[in-house]
Amino acid sequence: MLWACILLPQLAMDGVLRERSDPAAPLALLAGPAQRRVLQAVNPAARELGLKPGQTLTAAQALTRNFASADYDLAAIERWQRFLAAWAYGFSAQVSLHYPRCLLLEVQSSLGLFGPWPRFEARLRQELNALGFRQRITVAPNPAAARVLANAHDGLAVSDDTTLREALGRLPVERLGLSREVATAFARMGLRSLSQLLALPRDSVARRFPAEVLLQLDTLLGRQPLALEFYRPPDVFDARIELNFEVESHQALLFPLRRLTADLAAYLAGRDSGVQRFVLQLEHRNLADSRVVVGLLAAEREAGMLFELTRGRLEQLQLPAPVLAVRLLARELPAFTPQHRQLFDERAQQTLPWEQLRERLRARLGDHAVQGLGACADHRPEHAWQTQAQAPHTALPACGPRPGWLLAAPQPLRESSLRILAGPERIESGWWDGEDIRRDYYLIETRAGQRGWAFRPLGSDGPLLLHGWFA
Incomplete structure (x- = not known):
């Protein structure tokens, strides 16, 4: 070994x-009682000023106060x-x-x-x-x-x-x-x-x-083994940075925020896990802590992304009072599965994967501003889809061709040179909720070459009603 x-x-x-x-x-770390403070450690800048470990604080201040x-x-x-x-x-x-x-x-x-x-x-x-x-x-x-x-x-x-x-x-x-x-x-x-x-x-x-x-x-010499107790990381990440002065602007909070999110990313990499929800707490002197809740649709652990998402949500918060300390607490640490990528990535360097773009938009615009579309078990086009917080991973149910753009209300087609490419596809459904439909749908093509989805109510001799356009 x-x-x-x-x-x-x-x-x-x-x-x-x-x-x-x-x-x-220059920085010095102090130890000892209040009556006799002693320099325990100094950084290189303080050492250049003549400070050294073991000096009393009084002797150090006699040399310099900088x-x-x-x-x-x-x-x-x-x-x-x-x-x-x-x-x-x-x-x-x-x-x-x-x-x-x-x-x-x-x-x-x-x-x-x-x-x-x-x-x-x-x-x-x-x-x-x-x-x-x-x-x-x-x-x-x-x-x-x-x-x-x-x-x-x-x-x-x-x-x-x-x-x-x-x-x-x-x-x-x-x-x-x-x-x-x-x-x-x-x-x-x-x-x-x-x-x-x-x-x-x-x-x-x-x-x-x-x-x-x-x-x-x-x-x-290896003749006698050393008994060791091995470390196991905890299931909670809890880190806090106490600020040196009262911070009143979001800009001054970015440095501790970047450090906390980088520490969280390093911690997650060590546990081989991700984070899906965490809380940024801003501590004030006489008020309750301000909380910035960051919820993700999928587990993530990339430091830059965690910083940008938290920053976007932090900038939407109005600080009620100066901030004395920043704390980041993460309890939900699910398993992390890295995204599968091609050996030769054809995306431009400045473009983002959809998952990262989605989370950035949610951080900037709000959780409800970005929605996915999900399929419903209903043959009626108006009821066959619904918005979801996360785009579904399941395939759409098997059916005929469906347009990518469905009109809010069907519109009559007055063009006389329409070509019918396919159809009719009959849809009869909705008797149970009072919105029963009976329609024959056709795949059509206009004179300009646009392809649409149009129907005619069963038993009607009127014009076709356009319901959607194909891309």
């Missing part, structure tokens, strides 16, 4: 920056780690959150689907960068070794035990995942690397150090 470790060294900072419209602005601050939220770190686990579930059925701020993925069984490891790794990095998370990725024959190698390497891929032992042997003792007291004791003995540790007699190490030391070494 091969295990990949995705280490997320700046998870807390990345989680805050991705929710800000200007991630390049930086923003936010809380170092441990709950948010765990939430982002679980979100990324749901994303990683789309690449491997075995995803573990065993270590903090990292993901463990079994990738050997996924290489046949995603290609050789260099291509697979490039895709992982590309999607993580698009989501806004920095990463270090290593691969090893066991998950513990992959995690330890990520402490000192990025991009290292080890596939056999011999190479693994060599790579681990060069690691410093303090990066092996041992407790600080044990690592300090080894350093005082002059032991600097794992290879020097492995050269010691096991009995001597077992007598002088806790049992966890040999257990950790055996786990790194």
